[in-house]
Amino acid sequence: MKIFIDTANVREIQEAVALGIIDGVTTNPSLIAKEKRPCGEVLKEICAMVAGPVSAEVIGLDAESMVKEAQELSIIAENIVIKIPLIKEGIRAVRMLSQKNIRTNVTLCFSVSQALLAAKAGATFISPFIGRLDDISQTGMDLVRDIKTIYGNYSFKTEIIVASVRNPLHVVNAALLGADIATVPFAVIEQLLTHPLTDSGVQRFLDDYKKIPK
Numbered sequence: 001m002k003i004f005i006d007t008a009n010v011r012e013i014q015e016a017v018a019l020g021i022i023d024g025v026t027t028n029p030s031l032i033a034k035e036k037r038p039c040g041e042v043l044k045e046i047c048a049m050v051a052g053p054v055s056a057e058v059i060g061l062d063a064e065s066m067v068k069e070a071q072e073l074s075i076i077a078e079n080i081v082i083k084i085p086l087i088k089e090g091i092r093a094v095r096m097l098s099q100k101n102i103r104t105n106v107t108l109c110f111s112v113s114q115a116l117l118a119a120k121a122g123a124t125f126i127s128p129f130i131g132r133l134d135d136i137s138q139t140g141m142d143l144v145r146d147i148k149t150i151y152g153n154y155s156f157k158t159e160i161i162v163a164s165v166r167n168p169l170h171v172v173n174a175a176l177l178g179a180d181i182a183t184v185p186f187a188v189i190e191q192l193l194t195h196p197l198t199d200s201g202v203q204r205f206l207d208d209y210k211k212i213p214k
């Protein structure tokens with residue numbers, strides 16, 4: 001499973017990339033707003049830090065504005081992927097962009113029917129928002145399982161990005177289901193790494209090493 005980092009913070013990206021396990025980045029307007037820097041400047045810096053896809057979201061609500069924004073964002077770097085909201089005009093925009101060979105990440109997906117239409121429109125990626133579904137007492141991971149089944153039934157090429165990840169179990173379950181990608185906040189990447197038995201085990205080995213006669 002590929003791991004993307006879900007942030008617009010360059011320090012977090014730098015630290016995660018240094019681990020050698022990051023395949024791409026997803027951003028959204030809320031994440032970029034936290035950085036208090038111009039959007040184009042942040043995206044340019046991020047694109048230079050990773051070789052893989054960097055998702056940047058449009059804010060237009062009609063297909064023509066989305067396509068125009070997509071073309072402007074695409075100039076920033078070759079690895080920019082255009083994030084399009086899963087609304088009616090978004091689906092039209094995805095079709096138009098796929099005809100122009102511009103890659104899309106269809107975001108804010110909360111149902112399998114939405115995911116089916118995104119794939120039919122030619123989406124490169126679909127982003128089911130797992131955590132936000134869990135927040136309203138619907139099992140987000142069920143959506144991932146159903147999308148995977150339907151995409152498999154028809155050999156759709158659209159890759160599934162498990163998004164709105166809140167904890168390590170979301171990542172583990174995404175991998176168990178065979179999702180293509182999980183996009184993970186920096187704090188959860190750190191949680192994935194750590195285990196108290198590893199830490200106490202390292203400490204015990206260090207303590208015992210000191211007892212070995214020199």
Ligand code: E4P
Nearest residue numbers: 006026027028132163164165
């Ligand atoms: C994904 O592409 C989104 O940026 C992100 O996962 C949304 O997560 P949230 O529901 O925690 O805001």
